[in-house]
Amino acid sequence: MNLKRTLSATLCAAMAFTACAALTGCGGEASEQVIIYSNADDEAVESMKKTLDANGYKGKYVFQSFGTSELGGKMLAEGTDIEADVITMSSYYIESAQAEYSMFEDLTFTVDTTDSYPTYYAPFLANQGAILVNTDVLAESGLTAPTSVKDLANPEYAGYLSVVDIQGSSTAWLMIQSLISEYGEDGTKDILTEIYTNAGAHIEQSGSGPIKKVRAGEVAIGFGLRHQAIADKEEGLPVDFVDPAEGNFTLTESLAVVDKGESTNPIAMEMVQCIIENGRENLMTYYPVPLYEGENADSNAVSANAKTFPEPLTVELLEKHRNLSESCK
Amino acid sequence: MSKKKISPQIVILLFSGLLFGFFLLLPMVTILAKSVYGSDGVTFEFYANLFAGGNIFQAFLNSVLISAASGIITTVLAFIPAYAVNYTNIHKRLKKIIAALVMLPMLLPTITYGFAIIYSLGKQGIITKILGRQIVDIYGTAGLIIGYVIYTLPISFMLINNTMGYIDKKFMIVSRIMGDSTLKTFVNTVITPLISTLAVSFIQSFTLSFTDYGIPAALAGNINLLSTRLYNEMLGSLPDFNTGSAVSILMLLPSVLSILLISCLNRYNIRYNKISVIELTKNRVRDWICGILSGIIILLVLSMFTVIFLVPFVEQYPYKMQLTVSHVTEIFTDHTLMNVYRNSLIVAFLTALLGSLLVYACALVSARRGEHRHYGKIPDTVSLITNTIPGMVLGVAYLLTFRGTFLQNTFAVLILCNIVHYFSSPYLMMKSSLEKLNASWETTARLMGDSWLKTVVRIITPNAIATLLEVFSYFFVNAMVTVSAVIFLASTKTMIITAKIKELQHFANFNEIFVLSILILSTNLAVKGLIRLFAAIRMKKGK
Known part of the structure; x- marks a missing residue:
């Protein structure tokens, strides 16, 4: 009886460790499929999948979604050791990972962007x-609803406003860009200080913080992504959006191929080319901002007042704007 | 007289030493190195940067004070139901219900806590609507404390309840016969043997709150905290692992204090020769008060979670309240989901099995009297350190340490990470229950010619089986609900269900999040049920 018990305990342990070892073994095996890591919303991922499937890549890739911060953490910690062959991520993030590791290959096809x-x-x-x-x-x-970002500084909105902290998420950058390009850095400081006072406990670290609070009715006003508000509005929620007088600024998300030297999957680059060349039309139904030559925005879906920041959106610029924002708290 | 033979205790120590060397020390050294090693060699600029603003002191102070307050409140609150379960004549079945309900929140992913509180106590919250006004401003200290208490109460209860089960209640009779006052009896026979567990409960609750990010993300308001700072440095808009590592090293400070505190309190530990089953004195007033207080605590905690069961079954809470199952079907028609769910089960089961073995082995060495007992300080220290490492730091540390090795993107790394991450509470629980068992068993057995291993298998294990099963389910449940560390380590082939939740949270998709949370909850309940059944069958056989 006791011998049996000892035996079974030992057996149990042995089995468990073997299982663990076996799992290690099979986890490491190489795969032919192109692995795509993405921080994009469901709609964007579905749209890209559709394009790939329609162009003969069905079953030849795997999409793996992550939150922005998790994917960012993985990129900056693993560099070229990352499992993914292709990454879709905020452009400035891709730049900062490239600066750290030179981890992406140059594109082998021409990209006909307007910028x-x-x-x-x-x-x-x-x-x-x-x-x-x-x-x-x-x-x-x-x-009354505000009409500009500057309006958010009005004391009447105190306690009713939620904004994103640029330390936590780059969604806040869209708001700060609009202020700086309109009122200059000094003007921005005054306005931003008032905005932070108004937001008080509702300065969010996550980019989706304000839409969550607006949707939950915790606050009346927030600053966030335009398409999130459109989606909520279409679902019949009491959510709406205002295109601010300063203009709607944009942040791009990009595709990049991880440089794995010899073992770089050649199909990865083809897939990126395929998404860019065949997938934009579909993507623009959700994200209607033109990026490539010859693209036209649907005037109903896109803000008439779309603007781009005069300087290129680099990591250095983000850092500068972050410091400005910190001085306003 | 004794032959030079390697004792099993030494084997255990060596094995666990190696394991923690590779999977705790090495990753932490990597983090430490990151914090002092920049592109131009060794530097203290990251620490200098950190301290430059002065904000960090405020953040540290806020974190310590709020976590300490939560630790105290949690321990006091957890004591009440634990007392009701162990020291009153409340009906047995009711006791079981109390214990089960207090532990219930542990079976849900913590990612849902912040949201649950906003939708309960916020401006449009269920409780606010029922009461007609907002009872407390949830953004700031009050909200944080509510969140932390709800988060840590089950663990605190688990620790206290477990130790109470191993206290010999006969001493209460002795004390009363000796003419002690009620208060004195209570202090001498209930509080004193519990002192070290109460301290452990405080420390566990403190450190869990101190290192948590999910609750502050939703409820911190404009209170500056160390964990938010850590998140922003590590994974914010401009990630900086160097400064982030410096913050995480700073976060280890409280663990140094807790190691000191625990070693101070260890001498209060009391062993009982046996745990006598006694008739507790009849005291209806006591039973009613304890029962009602426990009921209130449970009600308050669980009321926060009602939204989880409401939100996914209505169209769009709180605006469109028509009942619907479309959110549920949406999730279950996702064909990748079952794969992810299976992965979660594999990871949780192996974490539980291997974790329990490790915890039991370590606790046997450190808790049972013997020549190797002084080495027990090693697992003690390990347990306190693992406790103070935020999951996010552990995850990033593993990424940095194991990048490019055969462990990258495997189930093994997920399982190891879970075991290290959750080592602390089960180890402390196991240890404190083993300590309460009669210390002379090994000696007696040795005199009778049994080896240590034989004693462990024949005598100690059958007496510790209840705790061992608790430990197993603790590991399983936590591996099922954990997000913070494993999110970085899961790959396309080893993706687990909570990573899916995190992804959905990113898009503020709470309907799906709650459906998955309910799926995890039911899995955990099923596993707990199976374990209970197993224990019951064993008990019957034993008789």
Whole structure:
């Protein structure tokens, strides 16, 4: 009986360790499929999948989604050791990983963008910033909707406003860009200080913080991504958006191929080319900002007042703007 | 007289030493190196940067004070239901229900806590609507404390309840016969044997709160905290692993204090020769008060989670309240999901099995009297350190350490990470229950010619089986709900269900998040049920 017990315990342990070892073994095996890591929304991923499937790549790739911070952490920690062959991520993030590890290959096809971009990535969509409002809460509290980002500094909005902290997420950058390009750095400092006072406990670290709070009715007004508000509005929620007078600024998301030397999967580059050349039309139904020559925005879907920041959106610029934002808290 | 033979205790120590050397020390050294090693060699600029603003002191202070307050409140609150379960004549079945309900929140991923509180106590929250007004401002200290207490209460209860089970209650009778006052009896026979467990409970609750990021992300308001700072440095808009590593080293400071505190309190440990089953004195007033207080605590905690069961079954809470199952079907028609779910089960099961073995082995060495007992300080220290490493830091450290090795993107690395991450609570629980068992068993057995291993298998294990099963389910449940560390280590082939939740959270997709949370909850309940069944069958056989 006791012998049996000892035996079974030992056996149990042995089996477990073997299983563990076996798992190690099979996890390491190489795969022919192109692995694509992405921080993009469901809609964007589905749209890219559709394009790949329609062009004969069905079953030849795997999409793996991550949150922006997790994917960012993985890229900066693993460099070229990352499992992915292709990464879709915020452009400035790709730049900063490239600066750290030179981990991406130059594109082998020509990218016909309206603005100029580095040679190792191709933008596939652009997110636009906008003011988000909860129409129910606005009405309940007798507030009028703001028309500009500057309006968010009005004391009447104190306690009703939620914004993103640029330390936590680059969604905040869209708001700060609009202020700096309109009022200069000094003007921005004054306005941003007031905005942070108004937001108080609702300065969010996550880019989706304001839309969550607006949707939950915790606040009446937020600053976030335009397409999130559109989606909520279409679902019939009391959520709407305001295109601010300063203009809607954009941040692009891009595709890049990881340089794995000898073992770089040759199909990876083909797939990126395929998404850029055949997938943009579909992507623009969700993210209607034109990025390539010959693309036309649907005037209903895209803000008439889309703007781009006068300087290139580099990591250094983000750092500078972050420091400015910190001085306003 | 004794032959030069390697004792099993030494084998255990060597094995666990190697394991923690590779999977705790090495990653932490990597982090330490990151914090002092920049592109131009060794430098203290990252620490200098960190301290330059002065903000960091405020953040440290805020984190310590709020976590300490939560630790105290949690321990006091957890004591009440534990007392009700162990020291009153409340009906047996009711006791079981109390214990099960207090532990229930542990079976849900913590990622849902912040949201659950906002949708319960926020401006549009269920509780706010029922009461007609907002009872507390949830953004700031109050919200954080509520969140932390809800988060750590089950663990605190688990620790206290476990130790209470091993206290010999006969001494209460002795104390009363000796003419002690009720208060004195309570202090001498209940509090004193519990002192070190209460301290452990405080420390566990403190460090869990101190290192948590999910709750502050939702509820911190404009309170500056160390964990938010850590997140922003490591994974914010401008990630900086160097400064982030410096913050994580700073976060280890409280563990140094807790190691000191625990070693101070260890001398209060009391061993009982046996645990007598006694008739507790009849005291209806006591039973009612304890029962009602426990009920209130449970009600308050669980009321926060009602939204989880409401939100996914209505169209769009709180605006469109029509019932629907479309969110549920949406999730279950996702064909990749079952794969991910299976992966989660594999990881959770192996984490539980291997984790329990490791915890048991380490606790046997450190808790049972013997020539190797002084080495027990090693697992003690390990347990306190693992406890203070935020999951995010552990995850990033593993990434940096094991990049390019055969472990990268395997199940093994996920399992090892989980075991190291969750080593602390089960180890402390196992140890404290082994310490309460009669210390002379080994000696007696040796005199009778049994080897240590034989004693462990024949005598100690059957007496510790209840705790061992608790430990198993603790590991399983936590491996099922954990997000923070493994999110970085999961790959396309080893993706687990909580990583999916994190992804959905990124898009603020709470309907799906709650459906998955309920799936995880039911899995955990099923596993707990199976373990109970197994224990019951064993008990019957034993008789």
